[in-house]
Amino acid sequence: MNQIFKNRLLLLFSVMLFCANSIIKAQSNQFYNDAYQTIDNMLNDKQQYSFKEAVFSVENSYYQGKLDTDKLNREVNFLKNFANAIIQNRDLTYKQSDKEKVSKYAAVYSIMCQTLPIAVRDTVIDYKPFYYEFNDVFGHNDITNLFVSKLLTTKKGNCNSMPYLYKILAEELGVEANLALAPNHVYIKHQIKSDGWYNTELTSGIFPQDSWLMASGYIHLDAIKNGVFMKALNNKESLALCLFDLAQAYNRNFPNNDGEFVLKATNRALEVYPNFAKALILKAETHKAQFEKLMNNQNLKTDNPENIKIAQKDLKAKELFELMTKEYSHIYDIGYRQMPEEMYLDWLVSLKTEREKYENKNLLNNFTK
Known part of the structure; x- marks a missing residue:
C-alpha cells in the first residue's frame, strides 16, 4: 500500500511539474507575442508609432x-x-x-x-x-x-x-x-x-x-x-530592426525552440525591409537549425556531407535544405559580405585614430x- 501511494504521489508530482512548466512557457511566449503584436500594430497603423x-x-x-x-x-x-x-x-x-x-x-x-x-x-x-x-x-x-x-x-x-x-x-x-x-x-x-x-x-x-x-x-x-x-x-x-531584435532575444530565452516564432518575426521584418541582411541571415540560420534537427532525428551526424544527402530523402529535410541554400545565395547576391568581428573593432577605432x-x-x- 505504501509503495502504491508513493507511486501515485510521484505521478501527481510529475503531472504538476509538467503543468507548471507549460504555464511558465506559455506566459514566457505571451510576452513575446504581445511585443510582436505591438510592433505589428504600428506597422499596420493600428497603433501610434513609437520607436x-x-x-x-x-x-x-x-x-x-x-x-x-x-x-x-x-x-x-x-x-x-x-x-x-x-x-x-x-x-x-x-x-x-x-x-x-x-x-x-x-x-x-x-x-x-x-x-x-x-x-x-x-x-x-x-x-x-x-x-x-x-x-x-x-x-x-x-x-x-x-x-x-x-x-x-x-x-x-x-x-x-x-x-x-x-x-x-x-x-x-x-x-x-x-x-x-x-x-x-x-x-x-x-x-x-x-x-x-x-x-x-x-x-x-x-x-x-x-x-x-x-x-x-x-x-x-x-x-x-x-x-x-x-x-x-x-x-x-x-521597426523591422526591432522585430529582428525580438527574434534574437527569443532565441536566447528559448535556445531549443522550434523556430516558428523566430521565422514569424523575421518574415514580418522582411516584408517591411526585404534586403535586411541580419533578418535574412537569421531566417536562413533558423532553417538550417531545423534541417539539422531532422538529421539528428535520423541519427545522422551533421559534419558528414554524405549524411546531408541521405537526410534529404526525407521530403521535409529536402525542402529545408533547398530553402536555406537559396537563402544563403540570395544574401550573397544582394551584396552582403560578413565582416570579421576583430576587423570590425579595428575599423571602429580607425575613426578616432x-x-x-x-x-x-x-x-x-x-x-x-
Whole structure:
C-alpha cells in the first residue's frame, strides 16, 4: 500500500511539474507575442508609432515582464528636458532655415557624446556623456549589453543601443532620426539644408564622411544599391530592426525552440525591409537549425556531407535544405559580405585614430556656438 501511494504521489508530482512548466512557457511566449503584436500594430497603423515603445517592448520580453519601463521613461523624460534646456541656452552658428530642427539634433548629440557643465544651485558640475563599451560589443555573452535599458542604467553602450537611444530622444523632441546600417554596425543619418545627408557616429562622437564607411572594405557596391548598407531607414524599416531584435532575444530565452516564432518575426521584418541582411541571415540560420534537427532525428551526424544527402530523402529535410541554400545565395547576391568581428573593432577605432581623414569639419563647426 505504501509503495502504491508513493507511486501515485510521484505521478501527481510529475503531472504538476509538467503543468507548471507549460504555464511558465506559455506566459514566457505571451510576452513575446504581445511585443510582436505591438510592433505589428504600428506597422499596420493600428497603433501610434513609437520607436521607444517598440524597443522597450522587446527588452521587456527578454526580461519576462520585469523591466521597469516607468523608470526608463522617467530617464528618457529627464534627458528630453535636458535637451530642451540646452536648446534654450545656446545659439548655434548654423544659419539655415531649418535651424530649429538642427538645434534639436545638436542637443541630442551633446547629451550622447559631450561633457557638459550643469549649474546646480551655486555649484557647477559636469554632465558625463554615454560612452562606448568595448566588452562584449555583439552581446555574445550577455544580450542585454545591446539594450537601451542597460545603456540608460550604466551609460555604457555600443553601436546598437547608442543609435537606438539617439533616435528615441530625437523623436521625443519631435524630429526624425534615421537609423542606417553598415557591417556589424548601426549609425545615424540626418538630412539638413547646409550639408544634405550627413552621418553621426555615436561610438566616437564624430560626423564621418561616407568614405570612412567604405574604408571597411566590406561594403560592396551591390549592397549600397540594394539598400543593405548605408540606407537611411524610415520609421517602419526601423521597426523591422526591432522585430529582428525580438527574434534574437527569443532565441536566447528559448535556445531549443522550434523556430516558428523566430521565422514569424523575421518574415514580418522582411516584408517591411526585404534586403535586411541580419533578418535574412537569421531566417536562413533558423532553417538550417531545423534541417539539422531532422538529421539528428535520423541519427545522422551533421559534419558528414554524405549524411546531408541521405537526410534529404526525407521530403521535409529536402525542402529545408533547398530553402536555406537559396537563402544563403540570395544574401550573397544582394551584396552582403560578413565582416570579421576583430576587423570590425579595428575599423571602429580607425575613426578616432584617423579622425582628420574622415571627419566632416564643417558640420562640427555648425554644431557649436
